[in-house]
Amino acid sequence: MKPYxxxxxxxxxxxxxxxxxxxxxxxxRSNIPVVMSEIHGMAQRGGVVSTELKIGDAYSPIIKExxxxxxxxxxxxxxxxALPKLNRKxxxxxxxxxxxxxxxRQSDVPYPDVDVIMDELRSKTGEVFAMDAETIxxxxxxxxxxxxxxxxxxAAVEGFPLSKKLILDSMRSNLPExxxxxxxxxxxxxxxxxxxx
Amino acid sequence: MNIKEVLTxxxxxxxxxxxxxxxxxxxxxxxxxxxSTYPGTPSSExxxxxxxxxxxxxxxxxxxxxxxxxxxxxxxxxASGLRSFTFMKHVGVNVAADSLMSAVYTGVNGGMVxxxxxxxxxxxxxxxxxxxxxxxxxxxxxMEPSSPQELKDLMKDAYELSEEFQIPVLMRxxxxxxxxxxxxxxxxxxxAPKKGFFKRDPKRFVPVPVTAREMHRExxxxxxxxxxxxxxxxxxxxxxxxxxxGVVTSGSAFNYVMDAVNEENLPVNVxxxxxxxxxxxxxxxxxxxxxxxxxxxxxxxxxMEKDVLAVVGKHGLKVQVHGxxxxxxxxxxxxxxxxxxxxLRKVTGVDVNILELESTELSLPNRPPTLCPGCPHxxxxxxxxxxxxxxxxxxxxHPTDIGCYTLGIDSPYDAADYLLSMGSSIGTSCGFxxxxxxxxxxxxxxxxFFHAGIPPLINAVHNKNRFVLVILDNRTTAMTGGxxxxxxxxxxxxxxxxxxxxxxxxxxxxxxxxxxxxPLNIKKSQEALERALEYDGVAVVVxxxxxxxIKNRKRPRSDAIIHVKQDKCDRCSVCLEELAxxxxxxxxxxxxxxxxxxxxxxxxxVQICPERAIGAKK
Numbered sequence: 001m002k003p004y005x006x007x008x009x010x011x012x013x014x015x016x017x018x019x020x021x022x023x024x025x026x027x028x029r030s031n032i033p034v035v036m037s038e039i040h041g042m043a044q045r046g047g048v049v050s051t052e053l054k055i056g057d058a059y060s061p062i063i064k065e066x067x068x069x070x071x072x073x074x075x076x077x078x079x080x081x082a083l084p085k086l087n088r089k090x091x092x093x094x095x096x097x098x099x100x101x102x103x104x105r106q107s108d109v110p111y112p113d114v115d116v117i118m119d120e121l122r123s124k125t126g127e128v129f130a131m132d133a134e135t136i137x138x139x140x141x142x143x144x145x146x147x148x149x150x151x152x153x154x155a156a157v158e159g160f161p162l163s164k165k166l167i168l169d170s171m172r173s174n175l176p177e178x179x180x181x182x183x184x185x186x187x188x189x190x191x192x193x194x195x196x197x
Numbered sequence: 198m199n200i201k202e203v204l205t206x207x208x209x210x211x212x213x214x215x216x217x218x219x220x221x222x223x224x225x226x227x228x229x230x231x232x233s234t235y236p237g238t239p240s241s242e243x244x245x246x247x248x249x250x251x252x253x254x255x256x257x258x259x260x261x262x263x264x265x266x267x268x269x270x271x272x273x274x275x276a277s278g279l280r281s282f283t284f285m286k287h288v289g290v291n292v293a294a295d296s297l298m299s300a301v302y303t304g305v306n307g308g309m310v311x312x313x314x315x316x317x318x319x320x321x322x323x324x325x326x327x328x329x330x331x332x333x334x335x336x337x338x339x340m341e342p343s344s345p346q347e348l349k350d351l352m353k354d355a356y357e358l359s360e361e362f363q364i365p366v367l368m369r370x371x372x373x374x375x376x377x378x379x380x381x382x383x384x385x386x387x388x389a390p391k392k393g394f395f396k397r398d399p400k401r402f403v404p405v406p407v408t409a410r411e412m413h414r415e416x417x418x419x420x421x422x423x424x425x426x427x428x429x430x431x432x433x434x435x436x437x438x439x440x441x442x443g444v445v446t447s448g449s450a451f452n453y454v455m456d457a458v459n460e461e462n463l464p465v466n467v468x469x470x471x472x473x474x475x476x477x478x479x480x481x482x483x484x485x486x487x488x489x490x491x492x493x494x495x496x497x498x499x500x501m502e503k504d505v506l507a508v509v510g511k512h513g514l515k516v517q518v519h520g521x522x523x524x525x526x527x528x529x530x531x532x533x534x535x536x537x538x539x540x541l542r543k544v545t546g547v548d549v550n551i552l553e554l555e556s557t558e559l560s561l562p563n564r565p566p567t568l569c570p571g572c573p574h575x576x577x578x579x580x581x582x583x584x585x586x587x588x589x590x591x592x593x594x595h596p597t598d599i600g601c602y603t604l605g606i607d608s609p610y611d612a613a614d615y616l617l618s619m620g621s622s623i624g625t626s627c628g629f630x631x632x633x634x635x636x637x638x639x640x641x642x643x644x645x646f647f648h649a650g651i652p653p654l655i656n657a658v659h660n661k662n663r664f665v666l667v668i669l670d671n672r673t674t675a676m677t678g679g680x681x682x683x684x685x686x687x688x689x690x691x692x693x694x695x696x697x698x699x700x701x702x703x704x705x706x707x708x709x710x711x712x713x714x715x716p717l718n719i720k721k722s723q724e725a726l727e728r729a730l731e732y733d734g735v736a737v738v739v740x741x742x743x744x745x746x747i748k749n750r751k752r753p754r755s756d757a758i759i760h761v762k763q764d765k766c767d768r769c770s771v772c773l774e775e776l777a778x779x780x781x782x783x784x785x786x787x788x789x790x791x792x793x794x795x796x797x798x799x800x801x802x803v804q805i806c807p808e809r810a811i812g813a814k815k
Contacts, residue, residue, distance in 0.1 A: 011564065012566075020378075021198070021213065021378065024213045024378055025198060025213045028211055028213050028380045033380065034213070034379070034380060035344070035377065035378070035379045036213075036377065036378040036379070037373060037376065037377050037378070038215070038376050038377075038378065039320055039372070039376060046564065046566055046567045046569070046779060047564055047565060047566035047567075048564050057459075058456055059343070059344075059451070059452035059453075059455040059456050060373075060449065060452030060453050060455075060456050060534065061377055061378075061379075062373070062452075062453070062533060062534055063534075064456075064533075064534040064535060064538070064552075065533075065534075065535055065552065065554055066552035066553070066554050066555070067552070077561060077562070077564075078564075080557055080559065080561060081561055083555050083556060083557055084554050084555065084556065086555055087552070087555065088555075100782065101562050101563065101564040101565075102567045102777070102778075102779030103562075103563065103564070103565055103567060103607070103777075104562055105773060105774075105777065105783075106607070106608055106609075106777065107562045107563065109560045109561065109562040109563075110562065111562055112559050112560075112561070116559070117559075120557055120559060124555040124557070125555070143794075173198070174198065
C-alpha cells in the first residue's frame with residue numbers, strides 16, 4: 001500500500017506523542033505497516049514537538065518535503081512552520097488557540113494574527129479544518145483532552161486510512177480508564193466538526 | 198500499550214515500539230542479567246523502561262554515577278559469565294572510553310553489548326561526534342540497526358557474537374532509530390542465570406604491559422576472524438536491482454535510500470551493512486563487480502567511504518567512489534529524504550521528481566526550549582545577578598554544565614559563558630581563576646556534580662582557586678526525564694537507597710565556604726551569594742529546591758492564585774525582563790498579567806516586584 005503520510009506538530013505537553021501512538025497502534029492492529037518518528041529531549045521544555053507517521057509500505061518515517069497527506073497541527077503557528085512538508089492537496093486539521101512562545105518578549109518577530117495564519121494555510125494547502133480545540137476540550141471536561149479533539153478531527157478527514165472504530169479501540173487501550181468518557185466526548189466533538197455534510 | 202508489555206508480551210505478539218523500547222525487549226529475549234547506564238538523550242528511554250520492569254524481569258539494573266562506572270559494572274558482570282548491557286548517549290562513550298579500550302583487550306565470558314546512541318544534527322547534544330569511530334579505535338565489532346524490529350533482533354545476534362568471540366559488541370543507533378517507532382514482532386524470552394562466578398585469571402583480566410601485549414595480539418586475531426564473518430553474515434545484505442550503480446549504506450540512511458529507490462524506481466543496487474565493522478572487503482568486491490560507480494550514503498563522517506576507497510585502491514579497481522569526500526553528499530548533520538534523493542540524482546543522472554515547495558512570506562517567531570514556569574534555576578540565576586550587582590562586580594564569568602540549567606544561555610539570565618562537557622564547569626573555573634582576574638560564578642546540577650564534579654572540586658581546593666560554585670540541586674536528573682541519582686533516597690529499580698550528601702562531599706574536599714539556600718527565598722539567597730562572592734577561596738552554595746516537573750512533588754495547598762494588582766502595577770517590567778517567566782505576559786494594552794494555568798506559585802515574582810504589586814488572591 002502506498003504510504004499515507006501524517007505530520008503532527010505542536011508544543012511540548014499537548015499530548016502529541018500519545019496521539020501519534022494511538023494512530024500507529026490502530027494501523028498495527030489492522031495489519032497495515034506503520035512507522036513513526038518522534039523527537040524527545042530538549043523539545044519538552046516549551047519547544048516544538050513534532051512526529052511523522054507513514055501508514056503503508058515505507059522504510060523511513062521521515063516525510064519527504066511537500067508530500068504529507070495530512071497535517072495535524074495542535075497550534076496555529078506550528079501549522080505554518082510545517083508548511084514545507086505540505087502541498088496544495090494536503091488536508092489540514094488545525095487548532096486555532098495559540099500558545100505564545102515564552103521568548104516572544106525577547107524576540108523581534110511578533111506572533112502573526114491567527115486569522116492571517118489561517119488565510120495563509122488555506123491559500124497553500126488543501127482543505128483546512130480549523131477548530132478551537134482548547135475550548136472544545138474544556139467543554140468536554142478537561143483541557144488535556146485537546147489531543148483527542150484533534151484525533152477525532154483527523155479520523156474524519158477524507159482519505160484517512162483507518163476506520164473510526166479502529167482508532168477508538170486503540171484509544172481505549174492507550175488511555176487511563178477513568179479518562180475515557182471525557183476523551184470519547186472530545187473525540188466525537190472533533191470528529192463531528194471535521195466530518196463533511 | 199502498557200509499557201510492561203515489553204516484558205510480558207508473548208512470542209509472535211506485535212507491539213508498536215520505540216527503538217529504545219525494542220532494545221529493552223531484545224535484551225530480555227537475550228537473557229541479559231545486568232544492565233547499567235547514565236541517562237542521556239537519545240538513549241534515555243532504555244533506562245526508563247528498564248527501571249520499571251527490571252525487578253519483574255529478574256535482572257539487575259542501575260543508573261550508575263556516570264558512563265564509565267556503568268561500563269565497568271557491565272564489564273565485570275560479563276567477566277563473571279553473565280550477559281550484560283550498558284547503554285549511553287554518544288558523548289557518554291567518551292566518559293566510558295578509558296575502561297572501554299581495556300574491556301575490549303580483556304574480553305568477556307558472558308556476552309556484553311555497549312549501545313551508543315548518536316545524535317546527528319544535535320537534537321539534544323553538544324556535538325555530533327560519530328561513534329562508529331570507536332569501533333575502529335577500540336577494535337570492536339559493531340552493528341547498526343535501521344528499525345526497531347532490527348534493533349530488537351540484533352540484540353540476540355550481538356550476544357551470540359560477543360560470546361563466540363569473547364568480545365564486547367558495539368550497537369550503534371542514532372536519534373532516528375532510538376526515537377523511531379515501528380511494529381515489532383516479539384521473540385522467545387531466554388531464561389538467564391541471575392548470578393555468575395568470576396574465575397580469577399589475571400593473565401586475561403589484568404592488562405599490565407606484559408599481559409596487555411598478548412591481549413592486543415589476540416584482539417587483532419579476533420578481528421581478523423570477525424572480518425571473515427562480516428563477508429558472509431546474512432546481516433550484510435545486497436539488494437540487487439540489476440543496476441550499474443551501487444549504493445553502500447547503513448542505519449537510518451539505508452531507509453532513505455530504499456524509499457527513494459522504490460518511489461523513483463531507480464536502477465541502483467544497494468549494499469546494506471549491518472555488521473559494519475570489521476568492514477566486509479570480500480563482500481564489497483562481489484557487490485562492485487560490474488558496477489560503474491558506488492555512492493556511499495552514511496551520516497556524519499566519511500568512514501565507510503574511506504573503507505570503500507581503500508578496497509578500490511588496494512585492488513586497483515576503476516570503480517568511481519562518490520560520497521562526502523567529493524561533495525556529492527554533505528559532510529555534516531543528519532540526512533533527510535531530500536538530501537539522499539539529491540545524491541542519487543547526481544550519480545544516476547535520473548531526473549527525480551523535484552517538488553515545488555510551499556513557503557510563507559510571514560516571519561515566524563521561534564519557540565526555543567526554556568526554563569519551565571516555577572523552575573528554581575530561574576530564581577537562582579536572578580539572585581546571582583542581583584548579588585553581583587549589589588557588590589558592583591562586573592565582567593563576571595559563568596562556566597556552566599550539562600543539564601536544563603544550560604538554558605541559562607538565554608537572556609535575560611545570561612548565565613552560561615563556557616561549556617565543554619559533563620563536570621567541565623568546575624574544571625574550567627579552575628582555569629579561569631588562574632588565567633584571569635575576573636570573578637567567576639559557575640553552575641552545575643546535582644546529577645552532573647555526582648557524575649564528574651568531584652575530582653575537579655578537589656583540584657580547585659588543592660590548587661587554591663577562587664570562585665563561587667552554585668550546585669543547582671533540583672533533586673532529579675531533570676533534562677533527561679527525571680531519573681534518580683545518588684543524592685536521592687531511591688535507586689534505579691525503585692528501591693530505598695542511601696542518600697549521598699552533597700554537603701558532606703563538598704566539606705570533605707576542604708572547601709572553606711559552604712551554604713545551602715532555598716532559591717525561592719530571594720532575600721536570603723542573595724545574602725548568601727553575596728557572602729560567597731566575598732569569600733577568598735572556593736565557595737560552594739547548594740541551591741536546593743525540587744524540579745517543578747517531579748511527579749508527586751508537594752504542591753501549595755492553597756487554592757489562591759498569584760495575580761498582578763493592576764492599581765499598584767506601574768508597568769516597570771522588572772518581572773518581565775528580569776525573570777522572563779513563561780507565566781507572566783502583557784496584554785495588548787501593555788498591562789501585566791499572570792496566566793493561572795501556567796503559574797506554579799513559586800512566589801519569586803511576588804518577592805522581586807518593586808511596587809509590591811504581585812500577590813495572592815482567593
